[in-house]
Amino acid sequence: MKHYLPAAGLIVVLLLIWEAVARSINLLFILPSPSGVALKLWELKEVLLFDHLPSTLAIILIGLAISIVLGVGIAVWMNMSKIAERAFYPIIISSQMIPTIAIAPIFIMWFGYSIWSKVVVTVLITFFPITVSTFDGLKSSSKELRELLLTMGAGKKEIFFKLQVPSAKPYFYSGLKVAVTLSVIGAAIGEWLGAQAGLGYFSRRMMTQFDGAAVFAPIVLLSTVGVVLFVVVKVLEHKSLKWRNMK
Template sequence: MKKRIANLSSIILVFIMLIGWEITARIIRLPFVLPSPVEILIRLWELKAELGSTHLPATLLIIMVGLTISILLGVGLAVLMNLSKSVERALYPIIISSQTIPIIALAPIFVLWFGYSIWSKVVVTVLITFFPIAVNTFDGFLSAKKEYKELLLTMGASKKDIFLKVSIPSALPYFFSGLKVAVTLSVIGAAIGEWLGAQAGLGYFSRRMMTQFDGAGVFAPIVLLSLIGILLFLVVVGMEKWLLNWRNEK
């Protein structure tokens, strides 16, 4: 009941914000600076063929490839750090340091290295998204209770058994927490990469519309990017509930 009330409150708040935006845009009457939500939706409908056939698939490909690499890289680093303290001391500062460099400053360098191919955008996406997966998953491994490990050891379990039966179940909730952050950041990473150097994609299209002083055209692909982020988040939440139903039954 409380969740339904909270969801209803969120919907009402968003609705009020959209009404306020619509009224403000109509008063200002500067569609390039602040197009109204209605104008954005109309422009999105007008551009649906071009966005759907070329730019949306290009962005989705970047997001999927980037997320796949980030999951493999993030989980792999977390496992390595969990298995060896020496590896943890060597890698953890590097992982932290990777997030102190402004990605928007590195993106043009990746364009110089990889050109306008998909990989310049994928690298940007990976740099943004692997961090929450790696750190959260590693924290999950650390959260495994020593009592459970000691109990299995007394029962003759091997390190492999302990890892599979204690460490992984302990890390899974943390992994999904990191993944929920990563999927939303992946949309930002793909858009940044496309904005700074691409031949197709929603970020590229938004920048192109800006050069044409088409305010509604700038916002139209941003709406799609936002919807992609929300959809990916909901997919991860659904996977989490399905795979961790044992936790929900407690």
């Protein structure tokens, strides 16, 4: 716990500064105080937790699941085939050059206000770090160990599962930690542009009513979801990579 004391102290200081500035300018519809946001979050807890949070969580989890399957699958394919690498890698890089906020309305035109327009936005943002990190991990396996396995009569299957997969695991989890935080952003962007429920949708609706605290309340909840997902991935990483933790 001592490792987190500096971060906790900095957060407290920043919140106190925010509280003081918000109270001094007295423009709560633009810059609500942290205490005002906390009170609004408590006031709206049932609406946010039971009406809007499940919708956002569904988008995040479905988007992440698709990104993991798609990203790992493409990474493995590119690792096995130079043709696949030359075909997919430039497209994967190019997909990140298009501003998500610009292309998201197109998905809403295609899929309407259903959950899938938001899922596609989330996948577009999250599959990139998973794909690139996993691919780099597969490529990072030791050439010396590969040659040793070949001299011992190992085939491509044994080399892949006993050498490349263990080498790629730390890279995969690094990409996944980035992806889970981006998934929250992707879901919020999709809901902001067109939705009938969700934390992003609720925040946008409150903005039209000039209720600053109500705008910030779902954002705080979104941040909490991102932190929880990050911690879950860290725990899975710790359990999956016990050999690294013993060093």
